Amino acid sequence: MPLIPAYAGGVVTTDAGAAVKRVPLGLALVAGAVLVVVATLVGIALSGAATPTLLGDPGAFVRWGLPVVDALVETACAVTVGALVLAAVVLPRSATATDPSRVRRAGAAGRAWPLAQKTAAWASVVWTVALVVQLLLTYARVSGTPLGGEQFGAELGVFLTQIELGQAMAWGLLLTALASLLAVAASGYTSALAAAIVALAALAPVAQTGHAAGAANHTLAVGSLWLHLAGVTVWIGGLAVLAVVAGRLGKDLVPSAERYSAIAIWAYALVAVSGVVNASIRLGSLENLGTPYGVLLILKVVAVVALGAAGYLHRRRTIPSLTSGRTTAFWRLVGVEILIAGATMGIASALSNTAPPVPDVPLEGVSPAEAITGSPVPGEPTLLGWITGFSPDVLVLTGVVSAAVVVLGWYLRLRRRGDHWPLGRVVSIMVGLLLIAWTSSGGAAVYGHILFSAHMVQHMVLVMLAPIFLVLGAPVTLAVRALPSRPDGTRGPRELLLGLVHSKVAGFFSHPVVAAVNVAGSMVVFYYTPLFGLSLSNHLVHLWMIVHFTLAGYLFVNVLVGIDPGPKRPSYPLRLVLLFATMAFHAFFGLSLTMGTSLLAAPWFGALGLPWGVDALVDQQYGGAFAWGFGEVPSLALAIALGLAWLRDDERTAKRQDRAADRDGGADLEAYNAMLSRMSRTGDRAPD
The missing domain is CATH 1.20.1630 (Formate dehydrogenase/DMSO reductase fold)
Known part of the structure; x- marks a missing residue:
């Protein structure tokens, strides 16, 4: 006898067709x-x-x-x-469907x-x-x-x-x-x-x-x-x-x-x-x-x-x-x-359709900065303001909090199942998410809408710092291990994630050269085109900026030091070349801003008239100096991490070769020496 009755025609029945109880769902819908x-x-x-x-x-x-x-x-x-x-x-x-046997088996x-x-x-x-x-x-x-x-x-x-x-x-x-x-x-x-x-x-x-x-x-x-x-x-x-x-x-x-x-x-x-x-x-x-x-x-x-x-x-x-x-x-x-x-x-x-108590009327009698940005002007920037300032971007903040809850849920699920997952990786992901939250809703967001230098802080944290912590946390590997698979052919979170990771689009953007060009080239395209001005006046473009630069930084760092599945990572020497080339471009970009005499997004920054007396061009030059100096810090950390990873890889290779020699008595070395001996007898030149 079947265990699960089927609903048909407003009557819940068993598969044998016996009526159990009338449930008028159609009437409820009407x-x-x-x-x-x-x-x-x-x-x-x-x-x-x-x-x-x-x-x-x-x-x-x-x-x-x-x-x-x-x-x-x-x-x-x-x-x-x-x-x-x-x-x-x-x-x-x-x-x-595409996989009929899988659906039938389920x-x-x-x-x-x-x-x-x-x-x-x-x-x-x-x-x-x-x-x-x-x-x-x-x-x-x-x-x-x-x-x-x-x-x-x-x-x-x-x-x-x-x-x-x-x-x-x-x-x-x-x-x-x-x-x-x-x-x-x-x-x-x-x-x-x-x-x-x-x-x-x-x-x-x-x-x-x-x-x-x-x-x-x-x-x-x-x-x-x-x-x-x-x-x-x-x-x-x-x-x-x-x-x-x-x-x-x-x-x-x-x-x-x-x-x-x-x-x-x-x-x-x-x-x-x-x-x-x-x-x-x-x-x-x-x-x-x-x-x-x-x-x-x-x-x-x-x-x-x-x-x-x-x-x-x-x-x-x-x-x-x-x-x-x-x-x-x-x-x-x-x-x-x-x-x-x-x-x-x-x-x-x-x-x-009912008028709210707080009327929906344009702002009147406010400063130019408040009229342009639609928000009250904060006080003059201080260290305390950078730390405690709060200007919530509810979309990004909701995404960050949701991601944190999901990651903790995955970690606890693995623990309940008896699987090991390093706590340090979870902490690393949380730090990355916290940096994104601070960038979009903290002190950086409070000043990033009115100061170019603060906007550059947002940019560099999103593209250079937060991705390092996210990549080291290996969120994709954690998700694949924690999420259950679906046996009936539907697309659950695990299937959607793996489909995205292995898609042609992800493969293209995670290619080492493309990832490096994307990180470097996006800065020029963004800041020296109308996109920058649009990101200040249009919140959808601002959201795109946050998502794009975070993903671009994540894909680039994942190519260099990541352990998640996805890109085919190049050799360590090529990784260092890509990193140093990106470092050089960041230095050049920052220097161009520092030496520049033309104000970017001038209709915005030039019209704010901030009460604490800000020279918009000088502030832009400060932003360029920050991009020049700060960009080298995480890059240097990545270079050190790459060097250490290269050494560990060489050590692992040497240990594998030693274990192989112990198992076969050094057969590879003996074969190589025998080849050299034959070549010396025939007068051939030995390979380099």
Whole structure:
């Protein structure tokens, strides 16, 4: 008798076909969708966000329709992302996949994967169309003009091309359309993952336009809002799609539920942390909890806590019970979660259309530096300020903290399993992560946005110092040893990591010469092109800078002294040549900045007017001197490490040769002497 019942047609049955209990998941999905609309309308009515305005009223259709369309956009987005994530890393494909024998041996059914892909395709199309309607209604709302006016089309063009809100919405629409095309064309794990990444990227323009992305604390607000949106879509969308494909899971139910649960934990953590940050920015103080915005926020918090409690019950009770064939409690709880999730998304839609207590207005009456950077100007740099300064970049900080938690989890897993892993390597990784956190959110970040010299400190730490500690910690080797492999052909973290490490792209960028050129050449391309100025004014480019230079430094150091799998490392003499060439280039680059008389990113640094009197060109020259001097310190440490590694390698080679001579009585040496003797008798010249 089969142990795991299958869900089919709203009835949980065993494989023999006997009905066990009716679980109306379809009804729960419909009710959840209805709750999204109802909660949106009720929330709008309570907050008064749809009240007619005295001047420039776009009409009742726009005032009430926009929140509903917002809810539709959020729901379609969540279903799209959730379905793609399930198709990429949770659900196995059928036995006709690339490795059919592996799938069959694991006993995977694979019938749910095609339905998840079709769900993603249809939801992405709905998402794209709904975004078009949202764009039209949004313009009507902000311009105060009803739909279809005489100048509506021409003014809409100006809105999309010249107004920041319209430009962000246009970019979001383009990325969503691209994600839709990829979702429709997805035919395997890799293509589904690519579509999911693009869909999540499409949330970035949305984060630029949300309530939390106001003029004050703009960088913190945008980053936390994107994390919030990403967490919600993966978590709630994945839950809804899991219910959609329930009838086809069969034998895949237990592993799929466990994998989704692990993803949901991380998504819930993102939602909780980013929600607190967003609320603190827009709420201002606890006194504002009594405002309409505050009331809706409280309702949303209650709903999110309820969903977290349901997830906890899944982890502790219902998922373990699936292995014994008891699925009723699991699906009943899923149905309840869908209802709560629908209400939550409706409340969130109403919240996004309600004016927050802290108004979203441009900064006025501030210094030029604060107007340009969007943040208060710190005090004059001091050693204490460099150590204790804090300007959080929530995206990087979340990544660093998550990486630290994961690495510690891997280490503890190996210990529980009885495997040895040096503690020093874990400490080395933690130091590298701490340096990245300080560079992006500590004192270096506080001053790096207003002083070129501080920006250069950020750059050199990211590309030259932090990678050394990360490489010496061997994170890839630790991950491969700690992460379990999946027997059913799906792509888990281990499979994704190994696929990335052994990909052609990684092979190209980890080639010794390419890695060295990338480290050196990227500095020239970055600082002597508009990219530098964009990284100061555009946070996405700034994030790219952090990721790029950290990875470039990691790949270069890994070529020199790494132990992780990946590149084919050259001989030690060639490694030293590459290192010394890079050292020479850093010295030349730093010298060019020190001797330069042209200010880089002049519209930014030249217009700040810092209150403690900074000559921007002199500060740039200080930055060049730092790049010249500091760059040699880690390079010298690497040279010493390479020399020691070379000596140890020679010693190991000599010991191997001695052991071989002991085993065969020095046969190689005797053969070499015999060859020399023959050559001397014939008059031939001995080899060098």
